[in-house]
Amino acid sequence: MRRIQVVATGGTIASRSGAEGRRATVLAKELVASVGPLPEGATVGARDVVTRGSYAFGTADLLALAREVRAALRDGADAVVMTHGTDTMEETAFLLDLLFDDPRPIVLTGAQRPFDDRAADGPANLGDALAVAGDDAARGLGTLLVFDGFAFAARGVRKSDTMSARAFSAPGRGPVLRVADGHVVPLARPVPGPRVPVDLDLPRLPRVDVVPVYPGADGLFVRASLEAGAAGVVV
Structure with a gap:
């Protein structure tokens, strides 16, 4: 059963x-x-x-x-x-x-x-x-x-x-x-992806911001994310 x-x-x-x-x-x-x-x-x-x-x-x-x-x-x-x-x-x-x-x-x-x-x-x-x-x-x-x-x-x-x-x-x-x-x-078999070890007993996940970039962009948004408390930034 x-x-x-x-x-x-x-x-x-x-x-x-x-x-x-x-x-x-x-x-x-x-x-x-x-x-x-x-x-x-x-x-x-x-x-x-x-x-x-x-x-x-x-x-x-x-x-x-x-x-x-x-x-x-x-x-x-x-x-x-x-x-x-x-x-x-x-x-x-x-x-x-x-x-x-x-x-x-x-x-x-x-x-x-x-x-x-x-x-x-x-x-x-x-x-x-x-x-x-x-x-x-x-x-x-x-x-x-x-x-x-x-x-x-x-x-x-x-x-x-x-x-x-x-x-x-x-x-x-x-x-x-x-x-x-x-x-x-x-129908198909997906290719397995990597796993990420995370402590599930954390009160919350760390903040990670996603910041877009473009030609001529400066570091303003990255600095703003870090100043707002982001633990990391993905560009």
Whole structure:
């Protein structure tokens, strides 16, 4: 029996409409229940970490999410699925891919439309993510992002459409897996990238600024970043 741990973090997939607008109020167990039949031979646990939009996440939140993944893997989970807002899903996926050198699948998914929308895409995306997490084809591929029937490697994926259900793409690379009627079809195998050792128990990640340069640029922006407290600058 394969054990998959779902870690819920809010986002549109967990949002309902109310008097104050759309808010992430749907909890992990309800998200899992919305999927319908679970992958054969799998048990699925559900845990809530935060319930808010990913646009509000800071580095302390990202470290907390990474610690949740670490805890699930240490506890013996065969795979981890994280539901997440689409605004910063690619950044979280990339960070997790940098941090974890483990063959067990770590899969992120979300939704373009809220949970109570008549055409909600969250249940199908979560179902596909669970199918990927429970399939041997996903082992050793690093962190994956599953959306609209396709799984993308964390390195190279980006949100490319803010309206369509097919919100993510990987220009020049394409998806690595496809999900069709609950079956996972391998398409490509990504080249593993280097991992970065990071102390997950830090209160927050050091600030590193990205500074653009152009012909004739001086050091103003670099100096401003350092004076503002950046631990380093990428030019």
